[in-house]
Amino acid sequence: DAKTTQPTSMDCAEGRAANLPCNHSTISGNEYVYWYRQIHSQGPQYIIHGLKNNETNEMASLIITEDRKSSTLILPHATLRDTAVYYCIVRVSPRYSGAGSYQLTFGKGTKLSVIP
Amino acid sequence: KAGVTQTPRYLIKTRGQQVTLSCSPISGHRSVSWYQQTPGQGLQFLFEYFSETQRNKGNFPGRFSGRQFSNSRSEMNVSTLELGDSALYLCASSLVGRVGTEAFFGQGTRLTVV
Numbered sequence: 070d071a072k073t074t075q076p077t078s079m080d081c082a083e084g085r086a087a088n089l090p091c092n093h094s095t096i097s098g099n100e101y102v103y104w105y106r107q108i109h110s111q112g113p114q115y116i117i118h119g120l121k122n123n124e125t126n127e128m129a130s131l132i133i134t135e136d137r138k139s140s141t142l143i144l145p146h147a148t149l150r151d152t153a154v155y156y157c158i159v160r161v162s163p164r165y166s167g168a169g170s171y172q173l174t175f176g177k178g179t180k181l182s183v184i185p
Numbered sequence: 186k187a188g189v190t191q192t193p194r195y196l197i198k199t200r201g202q203q204v205t206l207s208c209s210p211i212s213g214h215r216s217v218s219w220y221q222q223t224p225g226q227g228l229q230f231l232f233e234y235f236s237e238t239q240r241n242k243g244n245f246p247g248r249f250s251g252r253q254f255s256n257s258r259s260e261m262n263v264s265t266l267e268l269g270d271s272a273l274y275l276c277a278s279s280l281v282g283r284v285g286t287e288a289f290f291g292q293g294t295r296l297t298v299v
Contacts, residue, residue: 103287112189112275112290113228156228172218172241173277173288175228 073157078180081151087144089179091157094138100161102133103173104142106153113156113175116142147183154178187211189278189291197297203264206294210257210278217259218288219251222273231274234259263296271298 074092081087093102104116117124117131119140124131130143144151156178190209198204210217219231230243234253251261257278263270273295277288 107228110273110293110295112277112292115287115289118287172230172233172243173220173228174230175220177227 073159073176075155075157075176075179077177078182080182080184081144081147083149083183083185084146087142087147087151087181087183089142089144089155089157089181090139091142092139093157093159096137096159097161100159102131102137102140103158103160104129104131105156105158105173105175106151107156107178108150108153116155147181149183149185152181152183154180189276189289191274191276191291191294193294194292195295195297197299198266199299200266200268202266203262204266204296205260205262206274206276206296208259208261208276208278208291210259210276211280211289214278214280214289215257216279217253217257218277218279219259219261220275220277221245222275222293223269223271228275231261266298268298270296272296 101118101120103118105113106116107113117126117129119131119133121133133140156175158173192207216235218233220228221231222228231245232239232251233241237253248264253259273293275290275293277290279288
């Protein structure tokens with residue numbers, strides 16, 4: 070799986086958009102970008118994933134550059150409950166019939182602090 | 186829909202003992218993975234099971250083992266515990282057969298070795 074680079078920490082004012090960048094310059098064509106977050110001492114929580122198109126769900130938006138070498142996770146209106154470590158993971162997606170590994174390789178992530 | 190359930194939530198063991206942790210995946214999920222999280226090493230992959238077979242294993246000593254049952258529930262075992270095994274152990278389940286499927290994590294078992 071491709072390696073990712075994320076800032077160690079970021080601050081965001083409550084109510085403002087939080088934009089978390091991730092570089093994955095060695096990503097290959099069949100690798101997806103996944104985002105997870107981990108609130109202190111809880112299990113990681115899936116946020117969103119994408120291949121090359123921008124994606125949006127009820128939690129966040131994922132913007133992937135055209136060359137796919139970087140992406141940005143956007144939390145549109147950050148709240149104090151969004152304070153967490155955010156992990157950007159690049160991996161080959163498991164295919165049908167169970168082939169492939171479901172292993173996730175976590176880096177250090179970005180510690181996002183939402184400030185009142 | 187119930188999430189991933191891990192038991193127990195907290196555990197204290199003595200060096201040299203062994204421990205068994207349990208994970209019940211989300212109903213219908215057949216892939217179960219285990220991770221170890223420590224302050225120094227972060228989140229590290231231990232192993233993954235699918236249909237009662239270990240498909241992938243991380244770089245951990247043989248003292249760490251696991252198994253999966255026919256109902257997809259999984260257990261991991263650590264024998265001859267060392268102080269360095271103190272960690273949060275996380276289990277994740279995935280729905281096999283969907284492209285881009287995500288993993289859902291349990292709350293973890295906090296193991297303290299004294």
